[in-house]
Amino acid sequence: MPKKNTSILILLTPAIGWGILICYFSLMPSKEVPSMLKSVQDFVLHFSIYGALSVLSFFGLTRYSFFRLPLNTALLVSVCCITLGFLIELVQERFIPGRQFEWSDVLFNSLGSAIVLGLNKLAPVAKL
Secondary structure (H helix, E strand, C coil), X not given: CCCCCCCHHHHCHHHHHHHHHHHHHHCXXXXXXXXXXXXXXXXXXXXXXXXHHHHHHHHHHCCCCCCCCCHHHXXXXXHHHHHXXXXXXXXXXXXXXXXXXXXXXXXXXXXXXXXXXXXXXXXXXXXX
């Protein structure tokens, strides 16, 4: 477990890095997307990458322990992940060749992002 004075930015580095990877692969033209990613079912890919983003954010914010976050913090993580996915879909539609906005992608991004809420519900309350 990290020290108490470890910066939140340091703790969120894995989530930030994962978010950068999501943006990188999501914003490349469709003909440049690696075949490995194209071979995965679209809904599985969207659900799992945004689920991983929300889980990495959860653990960063809990300082890599398994304790419950305040509900508004868990909701904020989920909303931020959902917003990222929605914005990427909008950018794909408008600016990326061979890509289009898909509501099904937004749905599965959102479901994956909601994993943090379930994880938070299962986590015990921290004892002070």
